[in-house]
Amino acid sequence: MAYEKRLDGRKADEMRKISAKVGVIKEANGSAMFKIGDTVAYAAVYGPRNFHPKFLQNPEKGVLRCKYNMMPFSGAGDRVRPGGNRRSKEISMVIESSLASVLNLEDFPNAVVDVFIELSQTDAGTRCAGICAASMALADAGFAMKDLVASVSVGKVDGKVLVDLDYKEESYDGEVADIPIAVIPRSGKLTLLQMDGRVTKDELKKALELGKKACSQIYDVQKKALKSKFSGDKNE
Amino acid sequence: MALLTKDKSVVVPGEELASGMDYLPTNGTYRDGDKIVAARLGLLHIEGRLLKIIPFSGKYLPKRGDxxxxxxxxxxxxxxxxxxxxxxxxxxxxxxxxxxxxxxxxxxxxxxxxxxxxxxxxxxxxxxxxxxxxxxxxxxxxLGEGRIMHIDPNKMPRVIGKAGSMVNMIKEATDCRISVGQNGIIWIQGSPNNELVAVKSIEKISAESHVPGLTERIKKFLDKELKK
CATH class of the missing domain: 2.40.50.140 (Nucleic acid-binding proteins)
Known part of the structure; x- marks a missing residue:
């Protein structure tokens, strides 16, 4: 059985519907919402601020600290027990490292920048939505960044290379590979590359090609969202 | 050789501002090969050959002399x-x-x-x-008794205005004593109602700081609020 037509009728290189908004959390220094299909991520940035415990401080530059969290009834499955788990800890770590390469925190030695990512609704691709939201929130908070980071998951379902897998495709009854990537759009460099499942070298190359194209579309949405926060109130 | 973005436009990190060696990157921008790229979210200012970004947000960074x-x-x-x-x-x-x-x-x-x-x-x-x-x-x-308010330190220059024109206008209109710190903390002392008007007008400045014609609008706003 080959996976010819996607379950929701999209083309192989077509993403779900994307929308983004900046400045959604008033009390945060920067915040953003990123929605792709039924996956919704909110990111809030606080800081730079005083960092405790002191032994974790870095006297050379500020520390980026991310927290990824799925809300209890966000998924289609069982209630997610609140308070973090091994999965969320790993994802927090990879999000941190995928954002660290664009962020310049040299002005803030010994301080910490907190990024909280909440998933209020999930349908696969959560870490990618989280990264997209977090990079917009960091820009909104006024940090010096080389570029934004755009992220999407690519993969293979039953022999077919696809962009932006949803949960039904990820749990498809057949051979599935899920490859979340994050891209610095200007240079095309990858800051996140993980893989679940198996693909051949050629398939991986093709998947990355599609992923980068999708990321440049996401980048446009991100840019537009950031700009509209400031051009929107001109009409008031 | 050319400018890729217009003066006074909103730019986001990673946006290419100019190509070639005719322009020089300063605050909030960096050079990557022959391109000048934005590193912060803000308003682009072109002064001769210099490109700089006036950021919209960011926490206060202490500077000598502030x-x-x-x-x-x-x-x-x-x-x-x-x-x-x-x-x-x-x-x-x-x-x-x-x-x-x-x-x-x-x-x-x-x-x-x-x-x-x-x-x-x-x-x-x-x-x-x-x-x-x-x-x-x-x-x-x-400072003695008064009302403390916090605003984004990046909006402070607009609150103060050219040679203090904006804050003096509010002081005169509301008859309040106002002290502004470059770190985004403002102290206001006056009659309770006028204090509130001062707070409101400062909040308005900080919300609309990037929209042209600010002084006029604040003047009108003050007139309207004080007539109530």
């Missing part, structure tokens, strides 16, 4: 530790606090106690952002 409003947080052996609306706290040394002689072991709360607000100057900032304050300059003092 006049700020600080809140006394803690008392140490040799001075007062103050909150300055930044990731770092500042130290007001005994020597720089008062022209009076302060004896060893004196009760420091007699001079400044927890929760007091002061207008202070920054004398020194180290590479690790250790900040020293002083009160020994004209205009630097302890």
């Amino acid at each position: 006049v700020i409003i600080a809140k006394v947080e803690d008392i140490t052996l040799n001075g007062w530790r103050c909150y300055i609306n930044s990731a770092y706290s500042a130290l007001l040394n005994l020597r720089d606090a008062s022209s009076e002689f302060i004896a060893k072991g004196a009760d420091l709360t007699r001079y400044f106690t927890f929760g007091d607000y002061i207008v202070a100057g920054i004398t020194n900032v180290t590479s690790q952002n250790i900040v020293d304050l002083t009160l020994k300059a004209p205009g630097l003092k302890k």
Whole structure:
């Protein structure tokens, strides 16, 4: 059985519907919402601020600290027990490292920048939505960044290379590979590359090609969202 | 050789501003190959060959020579530790606090106690952002009763206006005493109603700081609010 037509009728290189908004959390220094299909991520940035415990401080530059969290009834499955788990800890770590390469925190030695990512609704691709939201929130908070980071998951379902897998495709009854990537759009460099499942070298190359194209579309949405926060109130 | 973005436009990190060597990157921009790229979210300003970005947001970074409003947080052996609306706290040394002689072991709360607000100057900032304050300059003092408000420090220049024009306008219209610190803390003292009008107008400035014609709008706003 080959996976010819996607379950929701999209083309192989077509993403779900994307929308983004900046400045959604008033009390945060920067915040953003990123929605792709039924996956919704909110990111809030606080800081730079005083960092405790002191032994974790870095006297050379500020520390980026991310927290990824799925809300209890966000998924289609069982209630997610609140308070973090091994999965969320790993994802927090990879999000941190995928954002660290664009962020310049040299002005803030010994301080910490907190990024909280909440998933209020999930349908696969959560870490990618989280990264997209977090990079917009960091820009909104006024940090010096080389570029934004755009992220999407690519993969293979039953022999077919696809962009932006949803949960039904990820749990498809057949051979599935899920490859979340994050891209610095200007240079095309990858800051996140993980893989679940198996693909051949050629398939991986093709998947990355599609992923980068999708990321440049996401980048446009991100840019537009950031700009509209400031051009929107001109009409008031 | 060419400019890729218009002057006074909103730019986001990673946006290419100019190509070629005719332009030079300054605040908030960087050079990557032959392109100049934005590194911050803000308004692009082109001054001759220089490109700079006036950021919309960001926490206060202490700078030498700034006049700020600080809140006394803690008392140490040799001075007062103050909150300055930044990731770092500042130290007001005994020597720089008062022209009076302060004896060893004196009760420091007699001079400044927890929760007091002061207008202070920054004398020194180290590479690790250790900040020293002083009160020994004209205009630097302890603040009395009043209303404290916080705004984004990046909006401060607009609140102050050219040579203080904006804040003076509010002072005159509302008959309030207003002290502004470059770290985004503002102290206001006046009659309760006028204090509120001052707060509202400052909030309006900070919300619309990037929209042209601000002074006129604030003038109208003040007239309307004070007539009520």
